Amino acid sequence: MKIAFTTKGTEWDSKMDPRFGRTEFFVVYNEDTKELTSVDNKDVENDAHGAGPKAAQRLFELKAEVLITGNGPGGNAATVLQKTGTTCYIGAGEMTIKEAYDAYKNNDLKKF
């Protein structure tokens, strides 16, 4: 299973980014291959509007089934995530990626 994180860096000990649409990176952990990959989302800074749907679309292309983030997506992005069937967990905004993953595994995160 592929799990996506909104993050400020690309390593396991990088900080999570509590924002969804304007997150700096998406980091994807592939549980099957144990691979950690990342996608830069910073180009969203140039967009005054529509950061949420754009990020949700990016996430869709990454084919992640689970999203772990902080504050949770806004209305437009939530609509996309619902359509794409991505399960979203929130409340990990202040953690590192590793802590967020462990919290998810221990069922400590809130389902959005």
Added chain:
Amino acid sequence: MKVAIASGKGGTGKTTLSTNLASFLSENNKVVLTDLDVEEPNSGLFLKSELIHSEDKFKMIPEWNKTDCTLCGNCQKVCNYHAVIQLGDMIMVFPELCHSCFACSELCPTNSLPMIPQKMGELKHFKSKNLDFVESRIKIGEEQAVPLIKQTLDYIDENFDDKVIKIYDAPPGTSCPVIEATKDADFVILITEPTPFGLNDVILAIDTMKELKKEFGVVINRCGIGNDDIIKYCDKHNITIIAKIPNQRAIAELYSNGELLWDKIPEVKVELEKIAKYLTAFNINAKPTL
């Protein structure tokens, strides 16, 4: 003549000045007051007039028709606002993000995104003697005020000729709705209060008007509270203070009861006369004279 009444800060007296100035000028002129604060129009609370016309206002939004769509992705590429996105074999449209630019629709090779009218608000036209009053009210949940402001201005241009004095009650702030509400005005009155907040925000509004190359002047409301930093600022930057409306409990009481001030508070009438005189001098070659 078109006069927009704006401010940086909210709650400094745009509506108070708009309604009183419009009513005062309508004693001797044909006047139309337009409430362009479509997200929360309130000028109507102070005017007793009769509804003569109302109409729904629409904006054009693309609607995906999947029949002929080849999923080429061109629509999402040309959309600057991410209002159209492609998700696998599906195109999603976000009406709140759409700016009705038609790019996705016009550039679609299979015409799979026809533009469909969608109601965004309502315009109402009221009348009493020499004073017409037009307000638009945006639908709850609608995010963009600019298209409705634009269509409201078009309604005014279509229904009133140059002889009618046009007063626009603008939205607060300095963002897109304010630009739209002031960009066609011949003159902009910036109303502020003599407090640090009022000064900070009126400076933003002044800079905006300079950027737009607008003629403008300042009216200080609730004069007597705060400090005189706004007066010093205007002196230093050579900005005319057209009038100073005093801070009085009686004014607040009348306002709270939805009543106009100028026919009851002489000090307010004197200040409106100053504004009328200033606008006349500004508009000396245009008709009608105020």
